[in-house]
Amino acid sequence: MPQLDKVAIQNFRNIEFQELEFSPNVNCILGNNGEGKTNLMDAIWYLSMTKSAFAASDQFNFRHGTDSFSIAGTYRMENGTQSRFSVSCESRGVKKVRCNDKVYPKVSSHIGVLPIVMVSPSDVSLVSESGEERRRFANSVLSQMDQMYLANVQQYNRVLLQRNRMLKDGNADDGLLSVFDSQLDTYARAIGESRKAFVSDLQPVVSSLYRSLSGGRESVSIEYRTDLDRGSLRDLLAECRDRDAALRYTTAGVQRDDFIFKMDDYPIRRCGSQGQQKSFLVSLKFAQYEIMKKRYGFPPILLLDDVFDKLDMSRISNLLGMVAGSDFGQIFITDSNKVRMAGIVDGLTADRTYFEAAGGRFTRI
Numbered sequence: 001m002p003q004l005d006k007v008a009i010q011n012f013r014n015i016e017f018q019e020l021e022f023s024p025n026v027n028c029i030l031g032n033n034g035e036g037k038t039n040l041m042d043a044i045w046y047l048s049m050t051k052s053a054f055a056a057s058d059q060f061n062f063r064h065g066t067d068s069f070s071i072a073g074t075y076r077m078e079n080g081t082q083s084r085f086s087v088s089c090e091s092r093g094v095k096k097v098r099c100n101d102k103v104y105p106k107v108s109s110h111i112g113v114l115p116i117v118m119v120s121p122s123d124v125s126l127v128s129e130s131g132e133e134r135r136r137f138a139n140s141v142l143s144q145m146d147q148m149y150l151a152n153v154q155q156y157n158r159v160l161l162q163r164n165r166m167l168k169d170g171n172a173d174d175g176l177l178s179v180f181d182s183q184l185d186t187y188a189r190a191i192g193e194s195r196k197a198f199v200s201d202l203q204p205v206v207s208s209l210y211r212s213l214s215g216g217r218e219s220v221s222i223e224y225r226t227d228l229d230r231g232s233l234r235d236l237l238a239e240c241r242d243r244d245a246a247l248r249y250t251t252a253g254v255q256r257d258d259f260i261f262k263m264d265d266y267p268i269r270r271c272g273s274q275g276q277q278k279s280f281l282v283s284l285k286f287a288q289y290e291i292m293k294k295r296y297g298f299p300p301i302l303l304l305d306d307v308f309d310k311l312d313m314s315r316i317s318n319l320l321g322m323v324a325g326s327d328f329g330q331i332f333i334t335d336s337n338k339v340r341m342a343g344i345v346d347g348l349t350a351d352r353t354y355f356e357a358a359g360g361r362f363t364r365i
Contacts, residue, residue: 001298002114003330004044005082006074011063012046013039014360022330023353024076028341029334030365031357037334040362041118041303044332047073047085048116048301049140050097050107058089067091075114078298085114108154112144115292115300119285119307126284127269127277131258138259141288142194145295149194156187160250167248177241185234188254192228195257198291199224205287206280213279220268220280223260227252282307299329306334308344 008019014036029037038054045053046061055061062069072086089095097104104110125133143150163180166172203222210220227236236252237244244251261268261280268280293299335341345352355362 001078001296001329002075002301004047004073004301005076007044007047008072009040009043009070011066011069012043012061012071013063015039015043016063016360018360018362020355020362020364022332023351024330025351026345026349026353027330027332028345028352028354029332029357029362030336030338030341030354031334032336035357036360036362037336037357038120038305039360040357041120041305041332041334043071044073044301044303045116045118046071046087048111048114048144050087050095050110053118053120054122058093058095059091061089062091085110108150109147111150112147115144115296116303117285117289117292117300118303118305119282120303120305123281123285124277126281127261127272131256134259135255135257138195138198141292142198144300145292146194149191152187152190152194156184156191156254159183159187160253160255164249167244167250170248172241172245174241177237181234181237184237184253185232188228188233191254192226192257195226195254196224199259201291202284202287205290206283209283209286209290210280213283214276218263218276220283221262221265223262224257225260226254226257228254293327299327302328302331304331304333306336308335308337308340 003024004022005024006019006021008017009015010017018040020040029040031037042053052058052061068088068090070086070088072084074082074084077083084098084100086098086101087095088098095107097107097110099110099113126137139150139153143153159180163177163184166176166180199222206222207220210218227233230236233253237250240251261284263272263276263280268277272280289300289302333341333345341354354365356365
């Protein structure tokens, strides 16, 4: 399994330049809010996913006053060899991803090479925000495990963009629309089947983990909703053609899919407390971890960013039991409470490394 041995970060967020060596087991990053803990986690995520877990645009990742950043990591791969991966990005939009100094022909070819899972306070958007956030989560997981899924999503979005551009211009041609509709239908069927299978795999694992974390006080479930339940996308688009022409955008398709999170058969966003929602989200991400571990045959890198925030001690204890009782790989944990972190991690393993963050610099302690 890929393990991050060393990282070098330059001009990423508030990190001017930093080189760090990590434990293959548990790495703890301590410090007050705003000191750079999450930025370090995001840099590690970036090395796997070629984009930030938090910023929609790379312009927000450049350290103030700079116009480029770079992140490089040395990984010990599952066959025991070492490989060096790097990402460099410039403000004019040039991004290069390298493996052992060789540039990937396509940035997306790197997705899935270094499997990773992150749990962070920003996960609350999966409950509170629109279906776009939940689709982004599903795409992130499935794209790491299945390059064909990623290719289908990219092709679907490309054709959808062309169709919407033609509708927006107000010169929709029925013949060309039919061609677009046929292409979208092909990609949508593959995407929908993958998402449906994903929810089928995810549901029992999330339910089991939530019972362990909450002590069995509530039950949770996930429901996949898609326009494809009403028929083929080609037929749906034909039915919506007049409406699409009037509104000037495509009103049916997998770009409208959603994943409904429920607690005791009610939407968790409406009936779940803050602690219950946090417990569900942790269960969701740990379920992602278990599914990816099963698919790859080894555990992904796990990033736990302020994961103990808003969880009471009984739930923290249950969470630790989940971690200690599974075959976990390399873990990175951030927390602002040094005493709490030490009490948790020291009881979990003797193989751990501590870093303290201050102003974008990290010191091993």
